[in-house]
Amino acid sequence: MVTGIDTARQGNRAQASDPDVARAWTVLADVPDPEIPVLSVLDLGIVRDVRCLDGALAVDVTPTYTGCPATEVIERSIRERLLAAGFDEVGFLRRQLSPPWTTDWISDAGRDKLRAFGIAPPAGSAALAGRRDPALPVACPHCKSQATAEVSEFGSTPCKAAWRCEDCLEPFELFKCL
């Protein structure tokens, strides 16, 4: 399973031989997630493929949560950014459900950006976790202490839970491992 995910991650970039496709990837690197704007859609790992089909650009996007209101906003901003970057036609924006998005696809750069933004990145790997709590330590994004406690399993958006640090006493959000 882990190798499958690593391959998928590299697969993101492997298609970028066509110059237009390569340029589209650089545009996408600046499209922010509307709820966590420090993350780009590439950091989040939701852009699964970009290719050229008969001159039109085709982009595959995997939604995070089924009910996440950001999904439609993200799709619209991807389209707008690509059009603004001079692509005549973004012919095909496909919602690709399978394989389902996992927080394992958040890039290492994305994890660093999350920490800097005050959000703890997901603890552990969804692919390796069993159905029981993995009980992995969660480090405070402010002071890095691992003396942290969950306040609420659910947070302000579907992807986050509320935590607090027992050392620096700051509250913070944890990106759920999913």
Added chain:
Amino acid sequence: MSAATPEPAAALLRYVLRLGDNALVLGQRLAEAMTHGPELEEELANANFALDYIGQARLFYAYAGELEGRGRSEDDFAFLRDSREFENLLLVEQPNGHFGDLVARQFLFESFYALQLEALCHCSDARLAEIAARAVKEIRYHLRHLSRWVVRLGDGTDESHRRIAASFAELWRYSGEAFAGDGVDAVVQAHYDGPDLDALRAAWRQNVADVFAEATLAVPEDGAMAGGGRAGRHTEQFGFLLAERQFLQAGVPGLTW
């Protein structure tokens, strides 16, 4: 239960619509509970549950529209069908009641739904399998949270134990319908490698028994089980729920925003 055996394609359509109906009705019930949570954390949890269900309902209805091929949209299925056309389980339409009632309803349903989705991940219809794979991740997270609440209330104070036990006793009669398959379930199992309901029931009972044991709750005796939801025959509360959802489309047909 079913007189005629439906054609595979027709059975699949109804199966997907039923999944959408369960998710939509439960999503609406949970939305009704918003601002009534006992504490802020549960308010957040509940809003997240509701959002996941509405999101899942949209995926199922969108797919049902494609299977049907008559141009009906997600909204058409949600807003323009009458009571008899909804084939959700009676369990999901039961009113929220107090917090223990809500936890009991969610726990009983999600213990089943998680297993149903896990089985559907391996069905031969690729689209249904991928929706299930997406949805099951959300439901497992809910179920973990709900299981903790069952334990916390059951193994809590005398009062919380008494009340959650009463909630389960009241709702137990609605827990059998999910496993009483009809022709649609049989055809989906046979033609699309769908869930084996007897296997689901055994796994469900085990999961419920494990959590109840930790919660110091007795598993209620199986008495007469209510049914009919999947034939469009609902409990009284369903009409009110549907009226509230469809009021605007009934008053101003075709209204959009």
